Amino acid sequence: MSKQVVPHGLGVTPVRSAYQQIADQLRSLIVSGELSPGDRLPSEPELGQAFGVGRSTVREALRSLSSQHLVYTSRGVNGGTFVADVDPRTITAYLETSLGLLSASGLTVDELLTVREMLEVPAARLAATERTDDELAALRTAVEQENAESGTQHEHPQGFHILLLTCAHNGLLEVVTQPIFSVLKNRFLRGNAPSEFWDQVCLDHQGMVEAIDRRDADTAGELMQHHLHRLREAYLEMDRR
Amino acid sequence: MSKQVVPHGLGVTPVRSAYQQIADQLRSLIVSGELSPGDRLPSEPELGQAFGVGRSTVREALRSLSSQHLVYTSRGVNGGTFVADVDPRTITAYLETSLGLLSASGLTVDELLTVREMLEVPAARLAATERTDDELAALRTAVEQENAESGTQHEHPQGFHILLLTCAHNGLLEVVTQPIFSVLKNRFLRGNAPSEFWDQVCLDHQGMVEAIDRRDADTAGELMQHHLHRLREAYLEMDRR
DNA sequence: GGAAGTTAAACGTCTGACGTATTGCCGTCA
DNA sequence: TGACGGCAATACGTCAGACGTTTAACTTCC
Structure with a gap:
């Protein structure tokens, strides 16, 4: 009979190796709260003696946890x-x-964009109602910077979206x-977008900032929705090529 | 913003230890795609020689990656x-x-519930439009099982929500x-909810299944929204105690 | 031709040693 | 007295070598 190789570590291993068991035990102590942040574990030789294993084994378990x-x-x-x-970072x-x-x-672009819409549209609404004045100012600065570098690289399109997320508190x-945003950006923004695309992005962002300024959640949400729909088309276009 | 000196490993360390450097190099080879899933790395002694370090060091780096x-x-x-x-798991x-x-x-309950709403309400809408007949049957089964164990433990309230998520494809x-759901469940469902609470949950679920059966996205979404609002009150209530 | 035993490659673990970073103590000196 | 500088102790970082264990492939024998 041909043995099928397990794709990766999912097949139950008969015996977990010592370093895995030790890592597991320590991990459960941590997540269960029996060990609190800042607590100091015994030294490596002490752990080794406590578990009855050598120091190398303990160290591998600790590397795993760290x-x-x-x-x-x-x-x-x-x-x-x-x-x-x-x-959180x-x-x-x-x-x-x-x-x-x-x-x-x-993972498809469509899935990424769909979830991003679910999160960022409500986020825009929240930003409109929850933002502080300082955050609004930061948003304005980001948009101005985007406008300034219109036509060039657009190195920081993420500034706006990430700031907006923080506004939602x-x-x-x-x-x-943020990771969903980053993945989309890294995967599809290879600098090969037309200039008009970026101009539209800036316009969208500017409109949102104004809606957020007025604490107009409905408009902010709608603008984000349209913004993301435009992005979807652009991404799908790039994806085809 | 009173923050401790160094929360954890964020302060720049003058020199990264050898095993960290090796782990970093290998990691970037993997995420950059230069090494593809299934590729086999050199043996531990070979890696040690290639990097000019001992085998223990290589192993610690590998533990980190694994x-x-x-x-x-x-x-x-x-x-x-x-x-x-x-x-994905x-x-x-x-x-x-x-x-x-x-x-x-x-992390507050409110934050968890807010994000959960953002995701699960659209998920319910998607489930209504995208579900297959098999998935609908599975949803029905789950709800029937919930009804059956009405009054008892309610060990599997997660069945319904997770099935619904898969329906969204x-x-x-x-x-x-799923993790957000699990965290809420683990944190607040200590089995101390009144029986009427569970009855209402079952009713909500049942209503959603019927809406999903009719492929009625609007109703499914609304029901989920109400369902989560009810949960929010219950959770906040438990949290106060 | 198939089943059982052998072999060899690679990981798993242990031991002991030495290097290195960091802290605290302590003595010296102004 | 107080500050500076060096010494010592502790705990992690790394290395080398050895031996055990697992597993697939190879070999042998019926």
């Missing part, structure tokens, strides 16, 4: 391994690379939306 | 380390633990919505 940003280590006396407190970064890979195989919204 | 599900290893002859292909799992930790410190939507 790459998930659950712990971090520092050297020197009073150094050691500490439980990390979660940073960590999650954003992970999502960005993961979704980037997914989009390279399996919802950390989770930022965390999930 | 915990991010970028590579997986298998033993035996013809074993080795291979570039993994991304599995991996992302879902990571998001679930990360958001769980975030919700333990900093948008992988990204599933990936981001």
